Amino acid sequence: MTTSRPAGAQARGAQLKSVSLRQQAREALRTRIVLGQIEPGQVESVINVASELGVSVTPVREAVMDLANLGMVEVIRNRGFRVPVLTDHDLEEIFRVRTMLEVPAMVELAELADRAPVARFRQLAEQITDAAREGGLVSFLDLDRQFHLGLLELLGNRRLVAMVGQLRDQARMEGLQKLADQGELTQSGEEHLAIVDAITAGDGELTAALMRKHLTHSRGIWAGRAEDGA
Missing domain, CATH: 1.20.120.530 (GntR ligand-binding domain-like)
Incomplete structure (x- = not known):
C-alpha cells in the first residue's frame, strides 16, 4: 500500500534523512520562514508539518520550541504555531x-x-x-x-x-x-x-x-x- 504525501510536500522539498531530525526540522522550518513560504499570522499544525517532512511529530515539536526561543515563531497552545507578521x-x-x-x-x-x-x-x-x-x-x-x-x-x-x-x-x-x-x-x-x-x-x-x-x-x-x- 502506497501512502500519498500531503499536497505541497513535494514542492517544499524532499523528506528528511533519519539523522539529527530535530536539527534538520529546525533548519527546514527556518528556511521556509525566512523565504516567506509560511504565511505570517496563519496557524500551522505541527502534525501537518511533520507529515510534509516525513518525520514524527516529536522532532518538529522540538524544532518549533527552538525557533520560538529565537523569536521566529509563536507557539499556540494545543493548536500549533504561527510566524509573527513582520512590519x-x-x-x-x-x-x-x-x-x-x-x-x-x-x-x-x-x-x-x-x-x-x-x-x-x-x-x-x-x-x-x-x-x-x-x-x-x-x-x-x-x-x-x-x-x-x-x-x-x-x-x-x-x-x-x-x-x-x-x-x-x-x-x-x-x-x-x-x-x-x-x-x-x-x-x-x-x-x-x-x-x-x-x-x-x-x-x-x-x-x-x-x-x-x-x-x-x-x-x-x-x-x-x-x-x-x-
Whole structure:
C-alpha cells in the first residue's frame, strides 16, 4: 500500500534523512520562514508539518520550541504555531541593529594585522555567487549565513555572532525568489566577493561602505521592498 504525501510536500522539498531530525526540522522550518513560504499570522499544525517532512511529530515539536526561543515563531497552545507578521518598522529595526553591529565588526576585521583567515572566505563568496546564478535559494541562504557569521567568528566574540544570527533569523527574504526568477540575484551574490577583497586589502572605509550597502538589501529587495534610489 502506497501512502500519498500531503499536497505541497513535494514542492517544499524532499523528506528528511533519519539523522539529527530535530536539527534538520529546525533548519527546514527556518528556511521556509525566512523565504516567506509560511504565511505570517496563519496557524500551522505541527502534525501537518511533520507529515510534509516525513518525520514524527516529536522532532518538529522540538524544532518549533527552538525557533520560538529565537523569536521566529509563536507557539499556540494545543493548536500549533504561527510566524509573527513582520512590519516595515520591524525590518527597519533589524536593519539598523545589524548595521550597528556588523559594519564596525567588518571594519575591525579589515584593520587587524593578520587578515590571512579572511582569504578562505573568497571561495565561499564564489559559491554564493554560483548559487545565486543557478537560483538555488536554499543553498544561497545557507552559504550566506556561513559567510557572514563565519567572518564574525574570526573576531572571537560569541555573543556578537549569536546576536547577529538571531537578527538574521527574525528577518524575511521574501524577495529572493523574484530576484532569482528575474536573474538579478547574482549581483547580490557578487557583493560578497567585493567585501572579502576589501577586508583582505585592509581598506576599512571601503569595507564599511560595501557592508552597509549589502545590509540595505535586508530591508529592501531581499525583503521584497523597494530600496532608496531604486
